[in-house]
Amino acid sequence: MSAPKPLVETRLFINGEYADASDRKTFKLYNPATHDLVAEVAEASADDTNRAVAAAKAAQPAWAELAPHQRGAHMKKLAALIRDNMQELAVLEAMSMGKPVGTYIDGVLAAGRLDTFAEAGGLVQGKTSLNTPGTVGFTWKQPFGVVAGIIPWNVPLYFCINKAAPALVVGNVVVIKSSEKAPLTSARIGHWIKEAGFPPGVFNIISGYGNPSGVTLASHMDVRAISFTGSGRTGRAITVAAAQSNLKNVTLELGGKSPAIIFEDADLEQAAAETQYSIQWNSGQVCMANSRIYVQDTVADKYIATFKKMFGAAKAGDPTDPGINHGPVADEVQYHNVHRYIDMAKAAGGELLLGGEKAEKGKGFFVKPTIFTNTPEDHQFMKEEIFGPVVNISVFSSEDEVLKKANDTEYGLYSSVYTKNIDRAMRVAKHLEAGTVGVNCTSPTTCHDLPFGGYKASGTGREGVRESLDHFCEVKTVVVKVGK
Ligand code: NAD
Numbered sequence: 001m002s003a004p005k006p007l008v009e010t011r012l013f014i015n016g017e018y019a020d021a022s023d024r025k026t027f028k029l030y031n032p033a034t035h036d037l038v039a040e041v042a043e044a045s046a047d048d049t050n051r052a053v054a055a056a057k058a059a060q061p062a063w064a065e066l067a068p069h070q071r072g073a074h075m076k077k078l079a080a081l082i083r084d085n086m087q088e089l090a091v092l093e094a095m096s097m098g099k100p101v102g103t104y105i106d107g108v109l110a111a112g113r114l115d116t117f118a119e120a121g122g123l124v125q126g127k128t129s130l131n132t133p134g135t136v137g138f139t140w141k142q143p144f145g146v147v148a149g150i151i152p153w154n155v156p157l158y159f160c161i162n163k164a165a166p167a168l169v170v171g172n173v174v175v176i177k178s179s180e181k182a183p184l185t186s187a188r189i190g191h192w193i194k195e196a197g198f199p200p201g202v203f204n205i206i207s208g209y210g211n212p213s214g215v216t217l218a219s220h221m222d223v224r225a226i227s228f229t230g231s232g233r234t235g236r237a238i239t240v241a242a243a244q245s246n247l248k249n250v251t252l253e254l255g256g257k258s259p260a261i262i263f264e265d266a267d268l269e270q271a272a273a274e275t276q277y278s279i280q281w282n283s284g285q286v287c288m289a290n291s292r293i294y295v296q297d298t299v300a301d302k303y304i305a306t307f308k309k310m311f312g313a314a315k316a317g318d319p320t321d322p323g324i325n326h327g328p329v330a331d332e333v334q335y336h337n338v339h340r341y342i343d344m345a346k347a348a349g350g351e352l353l354l355g356g357e358k359a360e361k362g363k364g365f366f367v368k369p370t371i372f373t374n375t376p377e378d379h380q381f382m383k384e385e386i387f388g389p390v391v392n393i394s395v396f397s398s399e400d401e402v403l404k405k406a407n408d409t410e411y412g413l414y415s416s417v418y419t420k421n422i423d424r425a426m427r428v429a430k431h432l433e434a435g436t437v438g439v440n441c442t443s444p445t446t447c448h449d450l451p452f453g454g455y456k457a458s459g460t461g462r463e464g465v466r467e468s469l470d471h472f473c474e475v476k477t478v479v480v481k482v483g484k
Pocket of ligand 1: 179
């Protein structure tokens with residue numbers, strides 16, 4: 001059965017209605033597999049962004065008065081509508097940023113988050129204390145009011161929902177700014193937000209560039225909290241804008257340079273299968289993808305041969321074909337950026353084992369699965385996020401040596417270790433500087449109800465269930481003097 005033709009919605013969704021940008025400005029979106037023009041998408045101006053914030057502000061008091069289960073009821077309806085339209089969403093993402101429809105999991109994850117948070121509003125409770133003589137004290141957790149989410153292009157619908165759902169269920173109202181590289185699924189769900197009965201203004205979605213819409217949100221005096229996923233560069237700019245405006249509460253989920261460590265006693269077949277999937281899925285455009293692999297010298301040849309065979313078997317092609325699992329990278333900028341790093345590694349003396357060559361001109365921004373070995377540890381290629389299907393595999397001999405190398409990065413999002421020795425697994429997990437450590441598994445495996453976020457420059461704050469709910473609440477202490 002061929003996929004249904006998707007509805008390509010290109011307008012801003014503000015106050016429960018779709019509208020063009022106030023100055024009618026649009027930006028062009030091209031299909032990275034075919035280079036065809038997909039759509040001209042509304043580019044929110046500062047005025048449009050201010051209008052979205054004002055609509056949200058007006059809607060907030062009534063929304064906050066509802067019980068969590070009443071707010072959750074709309075979220076469950078939206079989850080069902082997303083599930084009913086999964087194929088359409090998959091095609092929209094394939095057209096905009098090249099994710100193969102056969103590997104599309106964003107919609108399932110987004111619907112799951114809506115259902116989880118729809119039920120989780122009741123977890124938001126305060127504390128009581130009798131520890132100050134003559135008083136009874138307690139705390140309330142209350143919504144901020146207007147909050148914003150600014151999202152990247154690699155797993156767009158999931159990030160849109162993972163920011164909106166916890167904020168909404170505790171009584172905030174939301175403005176989401178989608179990425180200029182992948183705005184279509186976020187724009188599409190406005191129709192279903194309306195159908196799910198959200199009151200106008202509660203859940204707004206705008207598209208456009210970082211400047212002006214993202215900048216306006218980050219510095220807006222009525223936006224009281226912001227949750228950002230994207231690059232470190234933008235995360236820093238948002239932090240500065242927040243500090244220079246109203247010191248809004250900021251959570252940052254940023255980049256990674258994740259190491260995977262394979263010891264000689266690991267199940268090598270499993271380790272090779274999982275580590276190659278980690279760097280191949282979504283053409284390596286994943287914050288936690290294991291882009292640096294360290295394998296023990298005694299098993300290096302066997303592991304590398306197995307990894308190379310599996311990674312090299314990725315099927316590249318039209319991302320709307322269900323048989324394809326390797327799409328193009330998101331756009332021309334991303335393509336040239338990834339190849340810049342490939343050229344760097346070649347020049348630095350990294351040994352190229354697979355891929356590395358450019359795609360045929362005019363035939364899509366496909367980057368071949370690429371393996372380097374033993375690129376110098378202190379080289380830029382080993383330090384910076386590449387965000388493509390490009391990995392370096394280095395050989396190590398001792399635990400101390402590999403821990404030092406694995407941690408020698410400013411990033412700290414996800415690390416993994418493969419070994420059957422439980423003592424070593426726990427020792428290494430303890431010393432790895434990362435927000436998540438996989439033992440005998442690697443990214444994208446995470447625990448969906450536990451915190452996710454980065455050590456060091458991979459971010460500040462955590463997302464999760466309780467963590468996200470807390471991020472979107474102010475805490476008020478009420479102290480009651482008790483007379484004798
Ligand atoms: P990006 O920082 O370029 O853009 C992200 C969003 O920020 C976009 O919507 C963009 O329009 C907006 N933006 C840009 N400049 C802005 C500004 N000055 N003020 C406000 N908003 C602005 O990131 P990207 O290229 O879209 O995404 C890739 C990055 O995201 C990678 O670094 C990746 O590691 C990271 N990422 C992190 C996680 C995580 O959970 N830690 C998950 C996915 C992606």
